[in-house]
Amino acid sequence: MIRVSSSIGVAMGANRRNLLHRTFSPTLRRALNGLALALTVSALALAVPACGAPGVGTTPTPRVLRGVAYGPLAAQTLDIRLPAGSGPFPVIVYLHSGGWTTGDHRYVPDFLLDQVARGFAVVSADYRLAGTAADGTPVHDFPTPDEDVDRAVRFVRAHAGDWSIDPNRIVLAGASAGGQLALLAAAAPGRFVATDLPATLRAVSPGVQGVMAFVAPSDLATMAGEDNEMAQDSLAAYLGCPAGNAHRCSPELLRAASPTTYLGTGAPPAYLAYGLTDTLVPAATQGIPLAGQWAAARGETLTDPGADVVLELAPAGHNLDLTNFDHTTMEAWLDAVTGAPRG
Numbered sequence: 140m141i142r143v144s145s146s147i148g149v150a151m152g153a154n155r156r157n158l159l160h161r162t163f164s165p166t167l168r169r170a171l172n173g174l175a176l177a178l179t180v181s182a183l184a185l186a187v188p189a190c191g192a193p194g195v196g197t198t199p200t201p202r203v204l205r206g207v208a209y210g211p212l213a214a215q216t217l218d219i220r221l222p223a224g225s226g227p228f229p230v231i232v233y234l235h236s237g238g239w240t241t242g243d244h245r246y247v248p249d250f251l252l253d254q255v256a257r258g259f260a261v262v263s264a265d266y267r268l269a270g271t272a273a274d275g276t277p278v279h280d281f282p283t284p285d286e287d288v289d290r291a292v293r294f295v296r297a298h299a300g301d302w303s304i305d306p307n308r309i310v311l312a313g314a315s316a317g318g319q320l321a322l323l324a325a326a327a328p329g330r331f332v333a334t335d336l337p338a339t340l341r342a343v344s345p346g347v348q349g350v351m352a353f354v355a356p357s358d359l360a361t362m363a364g365e366d367n368e369m370a371q372d373s374l375a376a377y378l379g380c381p382a383g384n385a386h387r388c389s390p391e392l393l394r395a396a397s398p399t400t401y402l403g404t405g406a407p408p409a410y411l412a413y414g415l416t417d418t419l420v421p422a423a424t425q426g427i428p429l430a431g432q433w434a435a436a437r438g439e440t441l442t443d444p445g446a447d448v449v450l451e452l453a454p455a456g457h458n459l460d461l462t463n464f465d466h467t468t469m470e471a472w473l474d475a476v477t478g479a480p481r482g
Contacts, residue, residue, distance in 0.1 A: 141430065141441045141450040204302070209264065209294035211335075215287060217264040217295075218244060219302055220255050226303025229477035230260040231310050231351070232295055234317030238373030239269045239284060248314065248353070248459070250466040257470065259477075260304050264291040266320065269376040271383065280379030281396045285331035288324045293336075293343040308477045310349040315420065315457065316373065318355025322398035322429075325350035325407055349447075349476040351410040351469065354420045354457050357429040360393040362420075370419055399429060402436040408447035409433050410472045412464060414455035422452055447476065 204219040222228055233251055235242040244265040255261055266287035267279040292311065299306035313321035323331070328346040356362050356374075363374055363385040371385045378396060380388040394400050411433070413426030420426075430441055430450035439446045449472050455463035 140443075140446050140448075141452070209291050210287070212267070214265050214267045215290065216244065217262050217291060220252070220261040220263075221302060222255050222258050222260065224258065226260075227299070227305035227308075228258060228260040228303060229308035229310065229473075230262055230295060230299075230304045231312050231473075232292060232347075233261060233263045234266065234288060234311075234313035234320050235263065236313075236315035236317050237268070238369070239316040239319075239377035240373060241268065242317070250459075250461055250464065250469065251312065253466075254470070254473065259473070260302065262291075262295055264288070266291070269379070271376070277376070277379030281377055281392070282331040284320055284377070285323055285396075286333040286336075288320050289329070289331055289345050290333060290336060290340065292324065292328075292345045292347060293340045296345075297340060297343045307348065309347045310351060310473065310476065311347045312351040312353075313355065314353040314459075315355060316377070318352035319357065319359075319396075319398065321350050322352050322355055322357060322409075323396070323401070325409070326398045326403075327401035328405075330401070347407055349408040349410070349473075351412075351472075353412045353459050354414055354417055355411070355425070356420050357398050357425050359397045360390060361424045363388060363393055365421070365424070367419060399432055402432055404436060404438070406433055406436045408437075408472070408476045410449045410451070410469055412451040412453060412459055412469070414453050414457060414459060414463075416455065417457045419457045426450065426452070447472070 202221040204221075207217050207219060209215050209217055231251060231254060233247055235244055235246055237243075244263040247261065247263045251261055264287075266284045269280050269284065270278045272278050292309065295304065296306045296309060311321045311325050313319070324345065325347050328344070332341070359374060359378070362370055372383070374380070375383045375385040375388070378385070378388050378392055380392075411426055411430050413420070413422035415422055427450065430448060434441050434443075434446060434448040437448060439448055441448065441450060449468060451465060451468050453459055453464045
């Protein structure tokens, strides 16, 4: 399913098509038109509160476990937020944004934190960040962060009973660079495994029941060819490209780190959200093609009723929040994928 959420939806009316054609770039219009889909527009800005505004008297205080180590290194830590109740709870394992080089597991989008009140556990995990040593050699480049994600998912499943989490209802999620890591782990479970992973965790499945990616890179070869200095620098650091230049990365390396490379019949349900005016991770090259390929891998099309691959296109740039993103479609997808009850 594909949707376009818009804060100007109530004003579009019969002029929706003309307004879309005036607002969006020719590249993005061609990508959207190629899908031959009817776009459903919701007046999101009139229906949701400002970002971070809690519902009065409706959100129970979650139980929070901070700084839980999922590995021996300082970066291999996570926080766990548990809902009220006895469980077992479905869990969202979230990977933060930051261009693979910065970021912190303590920062989680409000629309994901809100899911604790709906009966979901939310785990936010750190991973080793890519960078450069004093001599200029890459540090923690691909696939090091991916190995950490693999370890974190196995760890959560292995310890699910300790936190009243359902090990068979794990949804991996991430934003921007974290979204790319989530997509790669979901599309290729068990492919990027640390050599020092304990045997007890190797025996645990790294597979997930669904994946949510927000403004996530998916086709790194295309991204490397786009004219955006921030994207180029981040990508070069993540991949350890020669001389810190993404243009000098080999095609083989770009393919190896692209989630689209690994799509097959085992791909889990996916919820994909992108900003229509995002110039860092353009929806036209990173979101729309990904959604079509992911659905095809599962034997679906985006127009199938009840399809479990959903593409949400928001009137936003690279930052999605409660003011510009229809999180209700995400919640409906979560409910369908994880089922009920939630504990």
